[in-house]
Amino acid sequence: MKHVAVKALAWDLAADIYLPPGFDESRTYPAIVSVHPIGSCKEQTAGNVYGTALADEGFVVIAFDASFQGASGGEPRSTEDPVFRAQDISYVIDHLVTLPYVAADRIGVIGVCGGGGYSINAAMTDRRIKAVGSVTGVNFGRLMHESFSGYDPIGALDAVAEQRTAEARGEERRVTQYLPASPEAAKEQGLTELDLSEATAYYRTERGEKPNGRTEGLFSRQASAIGWDAFHRAEVLLTRPLCVVVGDKPGAFGAYRDGLEIYRRAASQDKELVVAEGFSHYDLYDQPEPVKIALDHLIPFYKKHLGP
Template sequence: MTDNIETVSIKALYWDIAADIYFPPGFDESNKYPVVISAHPIGSCKEQTSGNVYGSALAAEGFVVLAFDASFQGASGGEPRFLEDPTFRVQDFSYVIDYLVTLPYVDDDRIGVLGICGAGGYAVNATMTERRIKALGTVTGANYGRLMHESFTGYNPIGALEAMAAQRTAEARGAELRVDDLLPPSPEVAKEKGLTEIDVYEATEYYRTDRGQKPHGLNRSLFSHQATAVGWDAFNRAEVLLTQPMCIVVGDKPGAFGAYRDGLEIVRRAASKDKELVVAEGFSHYDLYDKPEPVKIALDKLIPFYKKHL
C-alpha cells in the first residue's frame, strides 16, 4: 500500500473538487503513468473505500490514482450541500480528466475509472460519453436511478416526486432545507428499529462505526433536489455507447441496493466486446468495501485488467 498522497483542488463549474492523488512507489514526475480515477459510493467520501482501500492498492501496483469527493459533498465545493444529482456526479469525471490531462506525468491515452457502489453506475454512465476513459471498472456498482424510482421512493416515484416538488417550493420561499440522514446512527439502533436487511444493516455497520467512519462520509441527502435521480438511468444506451473494456465486480449475497442485479444487467447490455463479470462468492455489498478476502478477489481481477488496457 502506498502512503505517498497529495491533496489537490480541481476546478468544476463555479467551485472546486477536492481530490487525493495516490502515487506509486518510486514515482518520477518525468515519466508518464497510467491513471485510475476512483469514485466513492453514495454519501461517502474519498477517504473511505475509493481512496484508502482501492486507491492505495492500485497505486502500489504502479498506477497514479485520483480519488475525489463528489461536487456538493465532502471537502468539495458547491451549494446547496448534500446534493446527490446524477447529472453532476457524471460531469465530475470530465472535470477530473480536464485536470489530469494538464499534468506532465499523466499519459492521457491511459486513463481508466473505478466506481464503487453508486459511483459504479455513475462511472458506467460517464464512460459512455467520455471517450477519454479507456477502461471501466466497478466494485459492487449500483444504478442509483433504478434505486430512486424503485425502493428508495417506496416504489411510488410519482408520490415521491410530488413531495420533492412541494419541499422545493417551500425551500424557495424560505423554509428550512430538508436534509435526510440515510442511515441509523448505530448498528444497535438499526436492530432496535428492525432495519436488519443486509445492505441497510451492513451500511450502518460500515459508516456508523470505527470500521469505516470518516468526517465527510455522512450519508446525507437533500430531499428537494432528488427529482433528477428519480428520472435517471445509469445504463441508458449502453447497448450502443458503452464500448470500452470493462471489469464488473459483485458479491453474490444480494441485498436491497441491487448491485448483483445491476452487475449482471450491465454486462449483458454493454456494447463492449471485452467485458468480464467477477463474482466474489459468499460476500456481500459492504464486504467488498474493505474486508481483505473479497477486496483481494476484486483486486486480483482489476489490477491485471487495468494493466492490460491502460
Template sequence: MTENIKNVTVKALAWDLAADIHLPPGFDENRSYPAIVSVHPVGSCKEQTSGTVYGAALAEAGFVVIAFDASFQGASGGTPRSVEDPAFRVSDISYVIDHLVTLPYVDAGRIGVVGVCGGGAYAINAAMTDRRIKAVGSVTGVNFGRLMHEAFTGYDPIAALDAIAAQRTAEARGAEFRVDQFLPADPRTAREMGVTEIDVVEATDYYRTDRGEKPGGRTEAVFSRQATSVGWDAFHRAEVLLTRPLCVVVGDKPGAFGAYRDGLEIYRRAASTDKELVVAEGFSHYDLYDRPEPVGIALDHLIPFYNKYL
C-alpha cells in the same frame, strides 16, 4: 502499503473539487503513468473505500490514482450541501479528467475509471460519453437512478416527485432544507429499530462505526434535489455507447440496494467486446468495501484488467 499522496483541487463548474492523488511506489515525475479516477459511493468521501482501499491498492500496483469528493459533498464545493445529483456526479468525473490531462506525469491516452457502489454506475455512465476513458471498472456498482425509482421512493416515483416539487417550492420561499438520512444512527439503533435487511445492517456497520466512518462521509441527501435521481438511469444506451473494456465485480449475497442485480444487467447490456463479470462468492455488497478477502478478489481481476487496457 506505500503512502504517497498529493492533495489537490480540481476546477469544476463554479467551485473546486477536493481530491487526493495516490502515487505509485518509486514515483518519478519525469515518467509518464497510466491514471485511474476512483469514484466514491453515494454519501461517501475520498477517505473511505474509493481512496484508502481501491485508490491506495491501485497506486501500489503502479497507477496514478485520483480519488475525489463529489460536488456538494466532503471537502468539495457546491451548495446546498449533501446533494446527490447523478448529472453532477458524472460531470465531476470529466472535470477530474480535465485535471489529469494537465499533469506532465499522466499519459492522457491511458486513463481509466473505477467506482464503488453508486460510484460504479456513475463510472459506467461517464465512460459512455467521455471517450478519454479507456477502461472502466465497477465494484459492487449500484444504479442509483434505478434505486431511487424503486425502493428509495417506496415504488411510487410519481408521488415522490410531487413531494419533492412541493418541498423545493417551500424552500425557494424560505423554508429550511429537508435533509434525509439514509441509515440509522448506529448499529445499536438499527437493532432497536428491528432492521435486518443485509445492506442496511452492513452499511450502518461500515458508515456508523470506526470501521469506515469519516467526517466527509455523510450518508444523507437534500430531499428537494432528488428529482433528477428519480428520473435517471445509469445504464441508458449502454447497448450502443458503452464500448470501452469493462470489468464488473459483484458479491453473490444480494441485498436491497441491488448491486448483484445491476452488475449482471450491465454486463449483459454493455456493447463492450471486452468485458468481464467477477462474482465474489459468499460475499456481500459491503464486504467489497474493505474486507481483505473480497477486496483481494476484486483487485486480482482489476489490476490485470487495467494493466492490459491502459
C-alpha cells in the same frame, strides 16, 4: 499522496492523488479516477482501499469528493445529483490531462457502489476513459425510481416539487438520513435487511467512519435521480473494456442485479463479470478476502488496457 483542487463547474473539487512507489515526475504513468459511493467521501473505500492498492501497482490514482459533498464546493450541500456526479468525473480528467506525469491516452475509471454506476455512465460519453471498473456498482437512478421512492416515483416527484418550492420560499431544508445513527439504533429499530444493516456497521463505526462522510441526501434535489438511468443506451455507447465485480449475497441496494444487467447490456467487446462468492455489497468495501478477489481481476484488467 498529494491533495489537489480540481476546477469544476463553478467551484473546486477536493481530491487526493495517490502516487506509485518510486514515483518519478519525469516519467508518464497510466491514471485511474476512483469514484466514491453515495453518502461517502474520498477517504473511504474509493481512496484508502482501491486507490491505495492500484497506486501500489504503478497507477496514478485520483480519488475526489463529489460536488456538494465532502470537502468539495457546491451549494446546496448534501445534494446527490447523478448528472453532476457523472460530470465530476470529466472535470477530474480535465485536471489529469494537464499533469505532465499522466499519460492522457491511458486513463481509466473505477467506482464503488453508486460510484460504479456513475463510472459506467461517464464512460459512455467521455471517450478519454479507456477502461472502466465497477465494484459492487449500483444504478442509483433505478434505486431511486424503485425502493427509495416507495415504488411511487410520481408521488415522490410531487413531494420533492412541493419541498423545493417551500425551501425556495425560505423554509427549512429537509435532509434524508440514509441510515440509523448506530448499529445499536439499527437493532432497536428492528433493521435486519442485509445492505442496510451492513451499511450501518460500516459507516457508523470506526471501521469506515470518516469526518467528511455524510450518509444523507437533500430531499428537494432528488428529482434528477428519480428520472435518471445509469445504463441508458449502454447497448450502443458503452464500448470501452469493462470489469464488473459483485458479491453473490444480494441486498436491498441491488448491486448483484445491476452488475449482471450491465454486463449483459454493455456493447463492450472486452467485458468481464467477477462474482465474489459468499460475500456481500459491503464486504467488497474493505474486507481483505473479497477485496483481494476484486483486485486480482481489476489489476490485470487495467494493466492490459492502460498499460503497465
